[in-house]
Amino acid sequence: MSARILEADLIASVAEALQYISYYHPPDFIAAMADAYRREQSPSAKAAIAQILINSRMCATGHRPICQDTGTANVFVKVGVEARTDWTRPLQDMIDDAVRAAWKLETNPLRASVIIDPLDSRRNSGDNTPAMVQVQLVAGDAVDITVSAKGGGSENKTQFAVLNPSGSVADWVVDRVAQMGAGWCPPGMLGIGVGGSVDKAMAMAKASLNEPIDITDLRARGPATRVEEMRLEILDRVNALGIGAQGLGGLTTVLDVKIATYPTHAASMPVALIPNCAATRHIDFTLTGDGPAVFTPPDLSLWPQIDGQGPVGRRLSLDNLNAEVLAGLKSGETLLLSGTLYTGRDAAHKRMVETLRAGGTLPVDLKGRALYYVGPVDAVPGEIIGPAGPTTATRMDKFTEEVLAATGLKIMIGKAERGAEAIEAIRRHGAIYMIAVGGAAYLVSQSIKAARVVAYDDLGMEAIREFTVKDMPVTVAVDTTGTSIHETGPRQWART
Ligand SMILES: O=C(O)C[C@H](O)C(=O)O
Numbered sequence: 001m002s003a004r005i006l007e008a009d010l011i012a013s014v015a016e017a018l019q020y021i022s023y024y025h026p027p028d029f030i031a032a033m034a035d036a037y038r039r040e041q042s043p044s045a046k047a048a049i050a051q052i053l054i055n056s057r058m059c060a061t062g063h064r065p066i067c068q069d070t071g072t073a074n075v076f077v078k079v080g081v082e083a084r085t086d087w088t089r090p091l092q093d094m095i096d097d098a099v100r101a102a103w104k105l106e107t108n109p110l111r112a113s114v115i116i117d118p119l120d121s122r123r124n125s126g127d128n129t130p131a132m133v134q135v136q137l138v139a140g141d142a143v144d145i146t147v148s149a150k151g152g153g154s155e156n157k158t159q160f161a162v163l164n165p166s167g168s169v170a171d172w173v174v175d176r177v178a179q180m181g182a183g184w185c186p187p188g189m190l191g192i193g194v195g196g197s198v199d200k201a202m203a204m205a206k207a208s209l210n211e212p213i214d215i216t217d218l219r220a221r222g223p224a225t226r227v228e229e230m231r232l233e234i235l236d237r238v239n240a241l242g243i244g245a246q247g248l249g250g251l252t253t254v255l256d257v258k259i260a261t262y263p264t265h266a267a268s269m270p271v272a273l274i275p276n277c278a279a280t281r282h283i284d285f286t287l288t289g290d291g292p293a294v295f296t297p298p299d300l301s302l303w304p305q306i307d308g309q310g311p312v313g314r315r316l317s318l319d320n321l322n323a324e325v326l327a328g329l330k331s332g333e334t335l336l337l338s339g340t341l342y343t344g345r346d347a348a349h350k351r352m353v354e355t356l357r358a359g360g361t362l363p364v365d366l367k368g369r370a371l372y373y374v375g376p377v378d379a380v381p382g383e384i385i386g387p388a389g390p391t392t393a394t395r396m397d398k399f400t401e402e403v404l405a406a407t408g409l410k411i412m413i414g415k416a417e418r419g420a421e422a423i424e425a426i427r428r429h430g431a432i433y434m435i436a437v438g439g440a441a442y443l444v445s446q447s448i449k450a451a452r453v454v455a456y457d458d459l460g461m462e463a464i465r466e467f468t469v470k471d472m473p474v475t476v477a478v479d480t481t482g483t484s485i486h487e488t489g490p491r492q493w494a495r496t
Contacts, residue, residue, distance in 0.1 A: 002141040003289030005085045007094055010143070013285060013293040014075060014098035015105075017147040020295045021281035022070055022102075022110055023059040027298050028213040029255070029280050030056060034304040035216070036187055036245075036252035042493055044332065044475065044485070045250025048437045049187065050306050051473065052245070052278050055443040057303040059387075063108055067279035068377050068387045068441040068461075070110035071149030073099045073131035076207055080140035084289065096129040103128040109386070111377045111461055113152065122347070124460050134203060141288075146210045148282035153392045153416075153438065154184040154275045160202065163269040169194055170230055174237045176273055177254075182247025182486060183392035183416035185277035185438040189213070189256050190234065193272040196262035205272035208258035210282045215256040231257045242493030245278075246437060247417060248475070249489025278439030311336065311443075311473030318370050318469070321410050329432050329476045331483040336471040337434075337447075341370040341413070342454070345391050347462040349399040356406045363455035364464055366403070370411035372436075375461035376445070385451040385467070389441030390415040393433065397422035404429040417486035418478055427482035434474040435485075447472040 025033075033053055040046040059066045075095050087094065103110045104127060114129065115122040138144075159176040163169065173192060193204030215235055223229040234257045244250025264270065285293035311334070316325075318339030329335070342364055344352065352362055373393050377386025393414025400422040403409055410431050415438040418426065426433055436444050450468035457463050478484045 002082070002084055005083055005143055005287045005289045007085070007087050007089070009287060009292040010087070011094055011098045011101065013287060014095055014145065014147055015101040016295060017145070017283050017285060017293065018073055018099065018102035018110075018149065019105060019108060021147065021149055021283050022065045022108065023063050024298055025056050025066060026212070026280065026282060027302055030298070030302045032213045032255040033187065033278070036255060037304060037306065040245070040251055042244055042248065042250035042489070044248040044489060045244040045246070045252070047311070047334065048245040048248055051311060051437040051440040051443055053303060053306055055440040057300070059442050060298065060300065060303070062442065064442050065108070065110060065377055065387045066281065066441065067151060067277075067439055068111055068375060068389050069113060069151040069153065069279070069391070070128075070377065071151050071281065072114060073102075073128065074148045074150050074206065075131050076134045076146040076210070078136045078138045078144040080142050081137055082141040083143055084141070085143075091135060092130065092133050095131045095133055099129050099131045100127045107380060109378050109380065111375065111386070113461070134207070143287040144284065145287065146207075146282060146284045148210055151185070151277050151279055154188065154277040156392070157181070157184040157275050159273040160198070161271055162198065163271055165267065165269045167269060169269070169271055170233050170237065172271060173234050173273055174241070177238050177243070178241050180275070181394060181417045182243065183394055184275040185279065185415070186243060186247065186253045187245050187255050188278055188280060189258065189276040190238070190254055191274045191276065192257065192259045194259060194261045195264035195270065197264070198270045200262055201270040201272040202274075204260035204262060205274045208260040209274060209276045209280070210284070211258050213256040227259045227261060231259055240495040242490045242495060244489065244493055246415065246435065247486045247490065249485070249491070249493040251493065311471075313473065315471070318411070321368050323430055326410060326430055326432055327480050329479055331476050331479040331485045331488065333476045335434070335474050335476065337370070337474055338470045338472070339468070341372050341467050341469060342366060343372045343374050343376075343465040343467060345373045345375050345462050346395055347459045348456055348464050349396055349403070351456060353399050353402050356402060362407065367408035368410055370413060371409055372467065373412065373414035376465075383445075385445055385448050387441035388445040388448060389438055390436040392416045393418055393435075401425040404431055413474055417484065423478055423482050423484055426478050427480065430480045432476060432480060433478035435477045436472070436474050444472065
């Protein structure tokens with residue numbers, strides 16, 4: 001008879017797995033990203049991938065999160081019907097205990113990103129609970145667990161459709177990715193679920209993202225099934241779109257494409273598409289009753305040598321911006337920023353605009369200043385601030401005209417493309433939109449030399465902070481003429 005699988009071991013293992021994946025990319029992901037780096041021809045995309053890889057190695061050695069968005073905990077549990085356990089509580093409660101322990105670890109606290117009551121208060125739960133738990137009862141006497149941490153930017157780009165049964169899944173996926181923008185932080189992966197019911201398709205797409213990257217092996221041995229053929233077709237067609245790392249234009253947008261299928265109704269073809277970002281994080285383990293899972297650190301030789309390829313660019317002071325300086329910045333140019341900037345993202349923008357509409361005064365003077373869209377991880381002793389990469393700027397588009405007009409703000413820093421109205425507002429106000437590399441959060445945080453909360457403390461990671469930065473690496477994405485790198489870059493690198 002098999003040994004009992006203890007609740008304490010389950011909780012300790014899930015907590016340890018969540019910590020582990022916060023700072024170690026999966027080895028297959030590092031290898032695929034390193035390969036993309038070697039093959040990349042677009043200088044901007046290559047520089048972005050270099051930052052992602054440098055950041056990844058720094059996190060592996062520093063045991064700090066790869067991305068400031070440490071994600072929601074997605075836990076997939078397969079319980080063997082013959083497994084013996086001492087569990088007396090709901091699985092959700094046990095896994096939430098593990099999430100709490102992982103997120104609150106003193107040596108590597110993770111960022112609490114989960115808000116409860118999404119339609120009302122949107123109050124942060126404070127410890128990233130609850131987890132998203134999927135459970136299956138399977139054959140056997142073991143418990144198999146896959147733990148992943150899913151960032152909000154990539155999750156937001158999820159697509160779903162019920163196609164005509166004779167429709168083309170590949171055409172739909174390629175069209176969707178072409179429209180998806182870069183907020184999902186490519187290069188990454190695509191998880192596709194086809195068939196089943198609508199909810200089943202979505203669950204399959206999510207779970208498929210935890211499969212190891214094997215597209216190079218698949219290409220070498222040749223496809224043996226329709227699904228394998230389609231994986232290669234979608235990978236090649238998506239990469240030919242030229243979107244590239246961070247949407248800057250380049251050869252690699254996706255490192256792998258996963259497709260899971262299930263029988264479905266004769267009238268239906270449900271298709272779900274979920275992208276995974278450059279901070280893809282997951283691990284599997286099995287509990288058999290012989291104690292908690294043991295996780296082995298990856299070999300540091302997995303990361304390619306890219307010394308000397310760190311961020312470069314013209315130096316720009318943020319403390320004496322004027323129309324002439326701003327007009328001299330051109331879309332696509334890389335810069336190293338120094339001086340003072342403020343932070344503010346979704347909740348802070350909502351509050352600022354509500355204040356302005358009510359005739360109030362903002363708690364910070366943004367005139368002639370830069371605003372960084374970021375929600376950082378809390379610092380540990382010895383740090384100024386934890387990992388602090390950009391959040392998706394597109395979500396701030398609806399506030400841009402009002403904020404620029406009312407405050408005289410001159411620079412916004414985030415990631416991904418801006419919409420047409422925001423670009424027009426940027427042009428009209430002689431402002432600039434810059435991007436930092438999503439997925440290089442720990443690297444970016446090294447350029448932050450001082451940090452303090454100056455307003456909206458109650459918003460937690462979304463509070464307004466003042467940062468003093470030295471040589472913060474960015475790329476000019478939209479310049480004062482309204483030219484956007486997210487339009488010109490992919491156009492230049494498209495191979496269709
Ligand atoms: O929440 C964040 O920090 C980033 C978010 O995942 C995003 O990609 O927009």
